[in-house]
Amino acid sequence: MTDAATNMRLKLPITCFILEIILIILFGALVQYDHETDAKEWHNTNHSSHSDYDNDFYYRYPSFQDVHVMIFIGFGFLMTFLQRYGFSSVGFNFLIAAFALQWATLMQGFFHGMHGGKIHIGVESMINADFCTGSVLISFGALLGKTSPVQLLIMAMFEVTLFAVNEFIVLSVLEAKDAGGSMTIHTFGAYFGLVVTRVLYRPNLDKSKHRNSSVYHSDLFAMIGTLYLWMFWPSFNSAITAHGDDQHRTAMNTYYSLAACTLSSYGMSALTAHDGKLDMVHIQNAALAGGVAVGTAGEMMLTPFGSMIVGFLAGIISVLGFKYLSPILEDKLKIQDTCGVHNLHGMPGILGAIVGAIVAALATVDIYGDGLADVFPNVANGNVEASYQGVRQIISLAVTLGIALLGGLIVGFILKLPIFGAPPDTICFEDSIYWEVPGEEAAHDDQLTTVRTEEVEKLNC
Incomplete structure (x- = not known):
């Protein structure tokens, strides 16, 4: 395919250059090292x-x-x-993440880290920016294969902004606890992406259905992602909790939740198949749901026993979602969720928020001792009852869902504008629209160019 045919020869470079130039200017005007990063301040103090x-x-x-x-x-x-x-999955993930982490540094800094008119950044800012980026990539999973890179960059710009607003309300205004981001990262990213993909509904997507599937080697590549996520999820959930027992507990709770989730995912995958065979889609995704579901309560005294129950339930819910709920959402609600983010991030995220609310409502000095002040300072100092902290957690879930749904609706309509160059229904899930592809794939692309000439020309309008 020619560069002109993709309609991206100018739009993508212009978008990338303009966004990065704006970021550089804003960083130059607003961002500086924090006291632990600045050479003069650290050594003087x-x-x-x-x-x-x-x-x-x-x-x-x-x-x-x-x-x-x-x-x-x-x-x-x-x-x-x-x-x-595959090129687009890894490549656009790379592109979106590189932009989002810079924009997130600014947006999160605006709400959390401004002192004297400057945003002060350090290693914790980098972790928080990655968390925000993770939420954007969850939304990307719902839209995978059906959007242009320009659409994805524009979505990331708006979503990062809304993420920062929601995070500020949930963590600072409502003072909820959400160490691993069951609410702020997973629930927000999933439902934002689901609403966007609903607004961008493609009635003729079945014309690309033969490409909306896996082959042996592509599923093996996907398992690489699964195993990296599975291994590092304890670090993800515990990355910004306090030092010491809080961080130790979060990593351990996540560790056991993931292990229990994996077994329930394998069991449910075989149980729901008519021939008892495992489905790789379930293993790639549902086995991770335990990390999502234990995120909010990770730093709380959930106990290893409780963590395993949460992970066990998350695996069952996720597999059932992939097997039965996803087809219903697509058929009845017109939600075309490519990666099944509702099953891996949406439902387990809500489960995690509910578990966090229950555990928070049961917090007492007898359970936490002096550590209550680290996890629930307002409960420890008597400002609120533990039961009210549980109510705050539920309110925070409702706020997150509200901002995600409304924000996704608005951003979805923005992304429908023809200027962003979405691919036609007939050539979705196809790398060669945006990438030079080698070898045998190139021959396939020549055939695709011939067959889809009329559809491709629409992109030039």
């Missing part, structure tokens, strides 16, 4: 009495590395199951 190893970098950077791997390798390769969309 700390060096005389503290070791350099007291710098937050040494606590946080290993977790940041793990989260970063999840964002770029885990999410990227998890989406490579489509037989002819």
